[in-house]
Amino acid sequence: MSVSKELYCICRGPHGDRDMVQCEKCEEWYHWDCIGFTQEQADDDFCCAKCLSAEKITEAKAEEKPKPEAGEDLVIRLLENLGDTEMVNCVRQVLAEEQKQSKNK
Ligand SMILES: [Zn+2]
Numbered sequence: 001m002s003v004s005k006e007l008y009c010i011c012r013g014p015h016g017d018r019d020m021v022q023c024e025k026c027e028e029w030y031h032w033d034c035i036g037f038t039q040e041q042a043d044d045d046f047c048c049a050k051c052l053s054a055e056k057i058t059e060a061k062a063e064e065k066p067k068p069e070a071g072e073d074l075v076i077r078l079l080e081n082l083g084d085t086e087m088v089n090c091v092r093q094v095l096a097e098e099q100k101q102s103k104n105k
Pocket residue numbers: 008009010011012013030031034
């Protein structure tokens with residue numbers, strides 16, 4: 001490996017002939033001792049803390065997004081959440097009747 005004056009890692013230091021690992025996401029290089037990297041981890045793909053936290057944020061955002069539902073499924077789910085009140089049972093019966101009728105078509 002050629003000696004360069006580029007700066008790496010969370011310490012923004014030079015390579016300095018120390019063991020380094022490259023993040024598979026941002027391709028930044030990190031000193032093993034700066035990030036507590038060990039020989040056992042060397043077999044796995046390395047992802048730096050910066051990219052890991054960025055990944056967690058995108059995952060959380062994806063979970064926030066409600067999945068698109070078909071209109072009827074949404075109504076039924078809503079009714080299930082409301083529980084067994086008289087009104088809910090009534091609406092359920094109407095829905096069931098509508099389903100029967102659409103099947104008979
Ligand atoms: Zn470092």
